[in-house]
Amino acid sequence: MTLDFAWLFDPLYQRWLLNGIGTTILLSLFGIVLMFVIGIVGAAFLHLNVRYLQTPTTIFVELFRNTPPLVQLFFLYFMLSDIGLTLTDPATGRSIPLFTGFTCVVLSLGLYNGAIAVEIIRSGLLAVPSQTVEGARALGYTRLQTFRHVELPIGLRLCIPPMASNIVSLIKTSSQAVLVAVADVMYGATQIMLETFRNLEVMLLIWVVYLMITGLAVLIVRRIATTVRIPGYGS
Amino acid sequence: MTDVQPIQGQPAPKPQTQDQSSAPLIELRDVHKSFGSIEVLKGVSMSVRDGGVVCIIGPSGSGKSTILRCINGLITIDRGTVRVGSFAVETLKKDKELVPLRHEVAMVFQQYNLFPHRTVLQNLTMAPVQVLGEKPAVVRERALALLAKVRLTGKENAYPGELSGGQQQRVAIARALAMQPRVILFDEVTAALDPEMVSEVLNVIRDLAREGMTCVLVTHEMRFAQEVADEIFFTDKGVIVEHGPPGRLFKCPNDPRLKAFLDKVL
Ligand SMILES: Nc1ncnc2c1ncn2[C@@H]1O[C@H](COP(=O)(O)OP(=O)(O)OP(=O)(O)O)[C@@H](O)[C@H]1O
Numbered sequence A: 001m002t003l004d005f006a007w008l009f010d011p012l013y014q015r016w017l018l019n020g021i022g023t024t025i026l027l028s029l030f031g032i033v034l035m036f037v038i039g040i041v042g043a044a045f046l047h048l049n050v051r052y053l054q055t056p057t058t059i060f061v062e063l064f065r066n067t068p069p070l071v072q073l074f075f076l077y078f079m080l081s082d083i084g085l086t087l088t089d090p091a092t093g094r095s096i097p098l099f100t101g102f103t104c105v106v107l108s109l110g111l112y113n114g115a116i117a118v119e120i121i122r123s124g125l126l127a128v129p130s131q132t133v134e135g136a137r138a139l140g141y142t143r144l145q146t147f148r149h150v151e152l153p154i155g156l157r158l159c160i161p162p163m164a165s166n167i168v169s170l171i172k173t174s175s176q177a178v179l180v181a182v183a184d185v186m187y188g189a190t191q192i193m194l195e196t197f198r199n200l201e202v203m204l205l206i207w208v209v210y211l212m213i214t215g216l217a218v219l220i221v222r223r224i225a226t227t228v229r230i231p232g233y234g235s
Numbered sequence B: 001m002t003d004v005q006p007i008q009g010q011p012a013p014k015p016q017t018q019d020q021s022s023a024p025l026i027e028l029r030d031v032h033k034s035f036g037s038i039e040v041l042k043g044v045s046m047s048v049r050d051g052g053v054v055c056i057i058g059p060s061g062s063g064k065s066t067i068l069r070c071i072n073g074l075i076t077i078d079r080g081t082v083r084v085g086s087f088a089v090e091t092l093k094k095d096k097e098l099v100p101l102r103h104e105v106a107m108v109f110q111q112y113n114l115f116p117h118r119t120v121l122q123n124l125t126m127a128p129v130q131v132l133g134e135k136p137a138v139v140r141e142r143a144l145a146l147l148a149k150v151r152l153t154g155k156e157n158a159y160p161g162e163l164s165g166g167q168q169q170r171v172a173i174a175r176a177l178a179m180q181p182r183v184i185l186f187d188e189v190t191a192a193l194d195p196e197m198v199s200e201v202l203n204v205i206r207d208l209a210r211e212g213m214t215c216v217l218v219t220h221e222m223r224f225a226q227e228v229a230d231e232i233f234f235t236d237k238g239v240i241v242e243h244g245p246p247g248r249l250f251k252c253p254n255d256p257r258l259k260a261f262l263d264k265v266l
């Protein structure tokens, strides 16, 4: 068996790949933002025992954490495109669908990994020493102020390692985008395979590409962890 | 430090008509508290005058910390009344209602309970700015003066985790003072410290007591209690068994439980 990477020098394929990588990174970035919003808000509802919102949050977390993300994506995609909401493009005046494949992938990533993030952040909050919380309460901090100024900043720092794996998981899961026809890096790869039949070589390359994206993400998280490290705290 | 705060919040059910100076600043009457099925306070009554320094002593688990936490509303009581200045503490339920009380009553803990993610200076300025809404520049000036008072000038930008226990506890005292309280509650603030750091913390408390700050101290430092306190309360199994000026209480205790306790600790 010989590996043939000649196709890699075709500018068209290069463009497909680069555009695909760009889309994958964008999907992941938007997904991560949404994941954090959902994770923090959900963890706050649970941690602060917000009446009427606790049970829905728990149901949401269990529902999204314990079902395949692919099923969730298809469900979102078919349901939302069925509703058929549209936006008017201010530049061209044309009507474009609100829930494109791209939006659905971002939503699905945000929801699936967000549900996991709720649990991760909650465990971080629980690891904040109760004495620190009592110190804040004794100074007159309300429950919400204590959460915002004391528990959340410390809790988020404590949950960086599991959050890093959640981010890596989100980036990997973004490869489902190809299944709702979003032109991510997997989509580019599929197109190239259809034209060149160099399946093995293309997949090898894609493997390396994902490795580089997730590796970069881990590096960034490590950088952030170093910057926000609390001097003298913990180990 | 001792400037009088405007009276805010819930007034006491029976407003003070007599002369303020003679009325106690803190008054607990028949306070009961249970955690689950365990009755921890079984009718505690005590009072502390403005500017008074009282110590609470007693065996472990007798309810000393619980008494302190009733005074600043960190725990709710089941029965009885707790009055601090113009506040009927047991009627304050919402977080917002508790803010004016927490402004007047500061607390210092055995484990310091500092904010580990903030610098020493921020630990002092956070609550006055975020809770009391004071101007950052004003608070900063006050905080720097307080750090000088507890002899920690130069540590403004250190984090609590980078300080020794004694230094952290002095930061905690300065943090309490930054709220400009009328009362400070001290809960075994030297119990977690190495012996050589105990005196540096006690010196700070001694200065405060001399300056007229109202202090309620739970402590195992009997000699210190004898020195600074106007009055000592001895608790055992959720009741105050005996109280009185330190001279009498230590020299001729009446209650056998106090006698036994003093034999053990002195
Ligand atoms: N939040 C709580 N929940 C349940 N039980 C509690 C709680 N706080 C205190 N207790 C119990 O109440 C009793 C009195 O506690 P407290 O902390 O007031 O004692 P203490 O006199 O301060 O003792 P120590 O000298 O050991 O600090 C103890 O038996 C303790 O286990």
Ligand SMILES: [Mg+2]
Pocket: B064, B065, B066, B187, B188
């Ligand atoms: Mg105690």
